Amino acid sequence: MASPTVENYLKALYALANEDDEVNISDLSIHLKVSKPTVNSMVKTLNQQDWVNYERYKPIVLTRKGRKAAALILRKHRLTEMYLVEKMGFGWEEVHEIAEQIEHVKAPALFDRMDKLMDFPKVDPHGSPIPDKDGNIIDQNYKKLSECKVGDQVVLLALTHSSKDFLEFLDSREISLKLELEIKAIEPFDSSMLISYYNHPSETLSQKVCDRLLVQKS
Amino acid sequence: MASPTVENYLKALYALANEDDEVNISDLSIHLKVSKPTVNSMVKTLNQQDWVNYERYKPIVLTRKGRKAAALILRKHRLTEMYLVEKMGFGWEEVHEIAEQIEHVKAPALFDRMDKLMDFPKVDPHGSPIPDKDGNIIDQNYKKLSECKVGDQVVLLALTHSSKDFLEFLDSREISLKLELEIKAIEPFDSSMLISYYNHPSETLSQKVCDRLLVQKS
DNA sequence: ATATAGTGTTAGATTAGTCTAACAAAATTC
């Protein structure tokens, strides 16, 4: 099977493909914090091992095999995060770094057991979907809070980014998943939103924050 | 910090030092399943990094730093094994391989949390002591069942070896830790023992088995 | 005390994963 290094490349390719349409050497280099020559040589190897399709100067594309492998690593990552929060009492801002390591553990039984003990959760602690055992992932088509209108009543279901800083910011405002939000006003100047929710009759959230909150009409 | 490879060398050195009095290159080579030249060159590196003291043709000895590091890895290994059994429902024969990987995870909070959730267990699922956070380990001075006499009533508290085969053998006889055993007879010819315990009025255990069972008078 | 077996060392090679320096190609801007 793939080394942890290869697994991290596959996961990065999978994540970047869902952001940009095309993934290039520079994208990977920045995302993985390794030099471009390093990526270049690794991508040649990944190509030879049929994880990706790659030709010089062209974008890098995961093969079916590569995409499935990436989704299964993501499955292990997200099951682990959910397990750490649900069963071990960690905060949602603490689990990513730990899951980044445990996702490389080769022990299917461990992840199956987590899955079962949590009764087969569909999302991780940040609302991201957990791929199934075949590597299939259900696309949640949520809307960004920033795209909503004044008067909308919505429920927060996921985040587009889950950096520690951002999660700690949300903690400080007592914002968590499943929270019901109402848009009281939108400031035309900077698109910041005046939001009301449980115990917080009036909080201002910048556009940058609202861009990262995924919601559904409630 | 140390790489997983270095950590495995330290753990092997620690384990071997508790079996033999002197640990040499061949011992490590066999235990870690790598060639002797590989061990030779790695031991030079370990010496330079002050994990061990080593001079050509002399036995390898862990430094204080090396011994503590090894004990802390063992702590992570054993906490993990206990967690997998106690909190996740794995059998004692399933957990070693998983713990062998998770022991290398760099996340003190994870192991602290396991420890707390289990209310600070003192031993792993095979009865081996869990080193404390300073790397100190309490020596249990148990006796081998094979050293007991006819008529002794004892309780099984630990195992000297925990191979999957052996654990499955014990499962097949419904032998588990904390079990009360009574020695009914000892066969002079092969030193096998006739043992009686809960629901098993009379089982014969070979000397090889009795050598691996650690007990205390009850 | 010598032969033999066991143990340890050296030399040299390999693979995975990384780097920097230099240059080349492609894309963007003017």
Next chain:
DNA sequence: GAATTTTGTTAGACTAATCTAACACTATAT
């Protein structure tokens, strides 16, 4: 379309961890 910036590639080097082949040292046995 030419200049500039961005992106990609090559070449060459390095470290960690491993190997085999050959030889050297030590310990054991006859």
